[in-house]
Amino acid sequence: VDPVIDHRPYNPKILSGPVLTNSPNAVLSKTLLSRYNDLPLPADKILATYIWIDGSGEHLRCKDRTLNFIPKAPKDLPIWNFDGSSTNQADGHNSDTYLVPRAIYKDPFRRGNHILVMCDTYKYNMEPTESNNRISCQEAYDKCKDDEPWFGIEQEYILLDSDLRPFGWPPGGFPPPQGPYYCGVGANKVFARDLVEAHYRCCLYAGVPIAGTNAEVMPSQWEFQVGPSIGVHAGDDLWVARYILHRLAEEYGVIVTFDPKPVQDWNGSGAHTNFSTKKMRNDNGIIEIEKAIDKLSKVHMKHIKVYDPRGGKDNERRLTGLHETASINDFSAGVANRGSSIRIPRSVAEDKKGYLEDRRPASNCDPYSVIDALMRTCILNE
Ligand code: ADP
Ligand code: MN
Numbered sequence: 258v259d260p261v262i263d264h265r266p267y268n269p270k271i272l273s274g275p276v277l278t279n280s281p282n283a284v285l286s287k288t289l290l291s292r293y294n295d296l297p298l299p300a301d302k303i304l305a306t307y308i309w310i311d312g313s314g315e316h317l318r319c320k321d322r323t324l325n326f327i328p329k330a331p332k333d334l335p336i337w338n339f340d341g342s343s344t345n346q347a348d349g350h351n352s353d354t355y356l357v358p359r360a361i362y363k364d365p366f367r368r369g370n371h372i373l374v375m376c377d378t379y380k381y382n383m384e385p386t387e388s389n390n391r392i393s394c395q396e397a398y399d400k401c402k403d404d405e406p407w408f409g410i411e412q413e414y415i416l417l418d419s420d421l422r423p424f425g426w427p428p429g430g431f432p433p434p435q436g437p438y439y440c441g442v443g444a445n446k447v448f449a450r451d452l453v454e455a456h457y458r459c460c461l462y463a464g465v466p467i468a469g470t471n472a473e474v475m476p477s478q479w480e481f482q483v484g485p486s487i488g489v490h491a492g493d494d495l496w497v498a499r500y501i502l503h504r505l506a507e508e509y510g511v512i513v514t515f516d517p518k519p520v521q522d523w524n525g526s527g528a529h530t531n532f533s534t535k536k537m538r539n540d541n542g543i544i545e546i547e548k549a550i551d552k553l554s555k556v557h558m559k560h561i562k563v564y565d566p567r568g569g570k571d572n573e574r575r576l577t578g579l580h581e582t583a584s585i586n587d588f589s590a591g592v593a594n595r596g597s598s599i600r601i602p603r604s605v606a607e608d609k610k611g612y613l614e615d616r617r618p619a620s621n622c623d624p625y626s627v628i629d630a631l632m633r634t635c636i637l638n639e
């Protein structure tokens with residue numbers, strides 16, 4: 258099929274970062290570094306990449322340091338700092354912002370004993386920064402650990418070329434309508450599977466429990482699922498999976514966007530959050546699942562406010578009632594219904610136990626906020 262040429266401009270305003278005509282990364286040699294990766298480093302030197310969420314609540318930052326020991330737990334790692342005035346997290350005159358290590362992963366880029374370290378951020382006076390949603394999530398999880406809350410998050414995302422148009426789309430136009438791309442196979446249906454495969458392997462190596470992956474409804478849109486992971490750890494796992502994806506895409510000269518609706522009239526991206534407690538997973542857990550849905554129905558807007566980084570504004574573009582979404586204004590629940598806010602998977606209805614799927618979180622949500630809200634509403638009755 259010939260591409261449909263459509264000259265409606267694609268709106269890059271919602272995406273951050275410079276528009277490049279060509280990514281310089283894409284043309285750099287990908288094999289030169291291997292000569293230096295083989296250099297034997299001093300045996301006692303461990304390289305640690307500290308990763309954190311910046312003031313946008315949406316984007317990641319990282320910096321590296323050398324350690325002289327192998328840390329066993331996050332508390333073994335030094336607290337570090339950075340210039341918060343450069344990340345929208347502090348004023349210039351009082352800019353030191355602290356990084357507190359919270360979770361350690363193996364570094365799939367450097368291998369060996371090198372590590373990735375997920376951190377949260379604190380102001381000069383050790384108060385959490387505005388975008389530190391992890392601390393509240395940790396507090397909620399500490400109160401309901403006995404309920405064993407599990408989260409499996411389906412992260413959808415879209416790959417962009419350096420001109421900020423979806424990767425592989427015809428210049429100035431659109432590909433043929435959606436239909437053949439979801440779970441597609443073949444050179445005219447899916448783009449950059451090698452990046453997706455590299456991500457899958459890097460995550461598993463790092464210790465991020467990827468459950469699966471699939472091509473999505475829009476060409477160059479993909480999904481991976483993280484989990485089930487327990488409590489606040491699901492947030493750490495998802496943020497590190499996002500970091501690894503951005504980091505790999507950098508090498509390919511491709512851009513990853515988690516914006517929930519980069520292209521009008523095409524499917525947007527979500528972060529469906531599958532949630533269960535021990536009781537829900539036990540026999541007749543469906544009763545607990547229905548109780549949770551009832552509680553969620555009473556605080557719909559409260560959840561919508563924390564399901565994207567702009568208080569619901571981003572999800573307004575995505576939760577239109579079309580493209581497998583429910584309207585942002587209404588709460589609904591149903592078995593196997595992909596047009597509802599909450600879906601009970603068919604197999605869960607049949608087994609009368611399992612989990613529920615909250616389809617509302619946007620792809621650029623902070624999973625700490627989503628998990629926090631689900632635990633507080635459904636378990637802690639707040
Ligand atoms: P969908 O059919 O909506 O596309 P996926 O297969 O993409 O669903 O994702 C299902 C997610 O649910 C996976 O991340 C999986 O780990 C997670 N999951 C499975 N069982 C549970 C459970 N009991 N509690 C929480 N999450 C679960
Ligand atoms: Mn400096």
Ligand code: MN
Pocket residue numbers: 411480
């Ligand atoms: Mn899925």
Ligand code: MN
Pocket residue numbers: 411413473480
């Ligand atoms: Mn999906």
Ligand code: MN
Pocket residue numbers: 411529614
């Ligand atoms: Mn889903």
